Amino acid sequence: MQKVLNVGMVGYKFMGKAHSHAYAVVPKFFQPAAVPVMKAICGLYPQEAEAAAKTFGWEGYETDWRRLVERKDIDLIDISTPTDSHRDIAVAAAENGKHIFCEKPMAINLAEAKEMLQAATKAGVQHLIGFNYRRVPAIALAKKLIDEGRLGRIFHWRAVYLQDWIVNPDFPRVWRLEKAVAGSGSLGDLGAHIADLALFLVGDIASVSAVAETFIKERPLPTAATGLTAAGGKEKGKVDVDDAVIFMAKFKNGALGSFEVTRFATGRKNYNCFEINGSKGTIAFNLERLNELQFLSQEDDADSRGFRNIMVTEPTHPYVAAWWPPGHVLGWEASHINEVADLCDAIGRNVLPSPSFADGVKNQAVLEAAARSMESGKWEEVPR
Amino acid sequence: MQKVLNVGMVGYKFMGKAHSHAYAVVPKFFQPAAVPVMKAICGLYPQEAEAAAKTFGWEGYETDWRRLVERKDIDLIDISTPTDSHRDIAVAAAENGKHIFCEKPMAINLAEAKEMLQAATKAGVQHLIGFNYRRVPAIALAKKLIDEGRLGRIFHWRAVYLQDWIVNPDFPRVWRLEKAVAGSGSLGDLGAHIADLALFLVGDIASVSAVAETFIKERPLPTAATGLTAAGGKEKGKVDVDDAVIFMAKFKNGALGSFEVTRFATGRKNYNCFEINGSKGTIAFNLERLNELQFLSQEDDADSRGFRNIMVTEPTHPYVAAWWPPGHVLGWEASHINEVADLCDAIGRNVLPSPSFADGVKNQAVLEAAARSMESGKWEEVPR
Amino acid sequence: MQKVLNVGMVGYKFMGKAHSHAYAVVPKFFQPAAVPVMKAICGLYPQEAEAAAKTFGWEGYETDWRRLVERKDIDLIDISTPTDSHRDIAVAAAENGKHIFCEKPMAINLAEAKEMLQAATKAGVQHLIGFNYRRVPAIALAKKLIDEGRLGRIFHWRAVYLQDWIVNPDFPRVWRLEKAVAGSGSLGDLGAHIADLALFLVGDIASVSAVAETFIKERPLPTAATGLTAAGGKEKGKVDVDDAVIFMAKFKNGALGSFEVTRFATGRKNYNCFEINGSKGTIAFNLERLNELQFLSQEDDADSRGFRNIMVTEPTHPYVAAWWPPGHVLGWEASHINEVADLCDAIGRNVLPSPSFADGVKNQAVLEAAARSMESGKWEEVPR
């Protein structure tokens, strides 16, 4: 008899759509140890929640997340809401004995992230933090190559995550540009992703030095509620989060790191790129070409050495056997589907998935040190 | 009240998986005029058919396609089987008043393709031939740019479709390498796709001159039944289809065309690339980077003219608004999902989808002329 | 004592500039067995010839090539004139015991090319035909990899050479568009280059099938004499050479070849690209990125196999040790400089350089077969 995992999800915007899609697709492509069942989606407004349930294929809906986390027929709580609500939902979910899948960034600050970890640990539930890019096959392959020692000693990590959606000064002051709701700007949104990849692929970070800028300090307040297409009115509001952040890092293993995130890189849409230089080779990746991994091996013959453009679409590559034949490329959403497949499998087998809340806390500690450094203008230790 | 489109599908291998996925996803991302309902899948062997129905989410299954096409509760027959069965299924479906979605290549030869068109036309049903690449957003954008006149007069079409899955001489003589079942080798499999794109983007073809080669003329007969992972035994069988075909074409509008397809391009996995040169600009595309379209406009300033790499992931681009935010790339399967969305919409609105069986017949006529030219060593007119 | 090679060159336009530059640079970067000395340049008009001599650094000039080839103080005659004069100059040079360096295409037709080879052979002089691209380091490396067996059995040759300099119908009918002077259009100009690379890298061609098109059949006659900037007047003249040619080929070793050349590929400037697929690997090259060679080796591990982008700028690569440190890229002119270095070295060591007139004759035979096929619409054997 196949195990079943009953899911309740809070949130129905961008991440809500991506996760809903993932729960629906997983059973058709993967055989996880527990099969997800889409029990209920939760949103504030009954009409919208009902519509989302219908569109995405959830059995029902709730309008109060507190009711959802108390439902006996739910095993996993999926938190796909704005950052400032993560802590409360996660702690309540843990207290009700639910497994937890929480979107990134983990929390509004390090203290709250630690509370979440503590609550989940105490409750003995499983937990995953939503750094989906670890499940891009090319990045999973990068991890494998590094673990096999094919890069040797690592000298450099170099990453950027560039977008351009607020270059226009008429773009309104949506909630993502408000510190009280979002915690930070590009740092938590984009920086959290590349910090996670650095922690995943290179290792722990000892200290950072950061600089931030807010290029446009005031914007029209939104008249319509939300989304990238939100329109602005005549009244203006202050932007109190960072538009862009650069930070340098010293890894505990001696490597140097450079990171840059911005929402002001005209023409760059979702340009999440990194490069890792080691004594035996180099790896490079670009999310806008996510089916490809660049790999240079110093062990190749001198006359025919060069960056290999690996099409990560072979059955021998991570996750790919579940999908299509070679050369039939995957889309961005596959990272979420692979993630949910692993999550369901881990819960079904009763083991802790990765990255867990402990990884989320580590990530939050890096962001916290960066935020501190933006203020102090000095190097800041990453707190434990 | 939303219209419903009840679907019965024959076949459950590669295309069966892609189509099943598409029927399931369409209602979550699109609002077609008729919503597909996955009624029944059909396969020869009851156990496999039942398993496929369960995995992919079909309500039931059949083991005889004749039964399926006669079922009163089915509106659309999806033909995802090997080529030699297309004609019989399509004609029977038409005679039972079902709409038809048939995979490419349309038929084993031109005569059968014409029969299919005739039957469907006579029955007054809607029909679509499965040239899914027309629905890759970048290719739909290419079509739009051409229709707007942004390439001017077209001089050249240049296309290759390169794969490498049978370079190894130990790869067995599967049914795709048998003329009686497959009709042809790379010509019908890969050539049909790029011939369709040429007809779609440039226009009708007047005549062709072709050459074919079978590099490995004998292979081990398969011991296990199917798939790319099929193993071969000691006994050998003849390969009587083409491994590779090159053909040159004269379009009716005066443009020159070059086409090449092969299963012997080591390292090329699904390398479907084309370039179109016009008096005002050039377009280039590569299926392995299907979210990008190269476009050079002669109307740009001389000092800053260059091939633009358009990330076809903006809401203004065809199909993209239904998907993710800018820069969040789509995978190969999106071409099938977009296709099924359009198909359901056309049937719901009672209009003929495109490409219809008439386009399939045109395509088959080009393949037929190419096949004739391989034999004659001369230019052959494309028959009407 | 270092040997000296006294050079006399006929022609002072595009190739004259490239060759003059090469003779001047060679002694500074290479140590050929004979050092070139720039004795005299020859052109019809005294003023232009004198100016060219001064600019390019020739000791003197002549206005009659017959005088030049008779001069006792000249060892090597460099023929950088339009095609229709090659035969006469070469035969006269041979009869006067001069070594010969002749630009491509070799001659106006196969018969004249054979005469040239015969004359040079009879005279016992050394001869080189100017297929400079063999000396692009990346192409020399491709040759080495093939000779070492790293591609295995070769299945496919696929090449294009695309330009766009006559897309504009107002571009005048210069001599290159006149059959009597140029012999052919894109075929001899661009097709000769890629035919040479095919012969060099893959081997002899048995037969070809070709199609040609002249998209613009009449153009303004030039008012000023020459060059890409030539202006046209009101009177029009017929264009009787091909604007574009496609041809398919059967190699003697069983490989299939496809070739396409055009002057109507808007946006493509000097786009000379080829790909070779073998049983063990694939090579790809693009002249617009001439410091790079793409190489896929089927012998790489399955999980990390991919096209290697080899930066051909290492001291272990052909010709590179004479130039700059790794990563300091070379320009197009380096192909001519490397060529002249090898030519001077071969003559100094009294051996036949490669490609010799015998290779030029083979090349001309392929062009001749293609020209015949354009007329007949059939496959034509490459004559011996």
Next chain:
Amino acid sequence: MQKVLNVGMVGYKFMGKAHSHAYAVVPKFFQPAAVPVMKAICGLYPQEAEAAAKTFGWEGYETDWRRLVERKDIDLIDISTPTDSHRDIAVAAAENGKHIFCEKPMAINLAEAKEMLQAATKAGVQHLIGFNYRRVPAIALAKKLIDEGRLGRIFHWRAVYLQDWIVNPDFPRVWRLEKAVAGSGSLGDLGAHIADLALFLVGDIASVSAVAETFIKERPLPTAATGLTAAGGKEKGKVDVDDAVIFMAKFKNGALGSFEVTRFATGRKNYNCFEINGSKGTIAFNLERLNELQFLSQEDDADSRGFRNIMVTEPTHPYVAAWWPPGHVLGWEASHINEVADLCDAIGRNVLPSPSFADGVKNQAVLEAAARSMESGKWEEVPR
């Protein structure tokens, strides 16, 4: 009558070769207001100096730079020696009324650079600092586009200069790894170049924060004297310069800058890349593909906007008209040749070339601030 510029050059290694080549080639491709004449090259050892003079085409040689700068028949002193000698030679040259062309980095520290500027200014001679990359046509085009306002307000500068020539721990401790001679490691060598490009393209830098690392702290002392092929012995010596430096910068105009240089990026040979994001567009460049410039214009139609890959080989592009037809790419050395052409022209017209020693001083000030920040761990103002 054409003006003549008599040149004396100190140094005959890598830069000596590049500059010698440039002086020889300039008169053949350009018409500068003064034509360079290669009078004398200067090196410590008579045999090597004589050989260099002969190979590179200098009329004579000297073994004492003091004698060279005093020669009456010399107009321009070219300083192509290690950094620690720049100040003395430049000051002496100025005192003798010679124009000066000095390689980068300008000096061992800011104080010496200022002395050089002062001496040259006082003497009223012309001076150029050797930031040759400003004369790569693609970078000159980038400057033009920025000056025309096509990027709008600039938000971001992002640059890396990556090499890998000392990854191997057996590579010896050559003089470039010795602080007393080289001043610094990657900072002065590579950082000086990208700092210059930032100053050129974006503007003045207010402050910087830097971090440096020396990954391999001890290396074999060289047994043979010099060069990349230097061998090391058993004795070891300390490496007291930086292997890698990252620095962040605040520009005076409000833009943010990130810079990274290293000699430990395995597989990167001469990877000098930058990207500039402005409110109206973005520019990106890679020295290993130096004939190309990436440009995205926000003013393009939304549906066909994308990074344009401009082949900077058109006659309308900076410097290109002097060279070859479109698509015939230039090599790295062209940056030096274009530089020398401009230098000779400026001196011939009696105007100050650019970048002058004043730019060199600005550059040195940025490096000095970075070096200070490496020590302090804090942001440091760029001194005036």
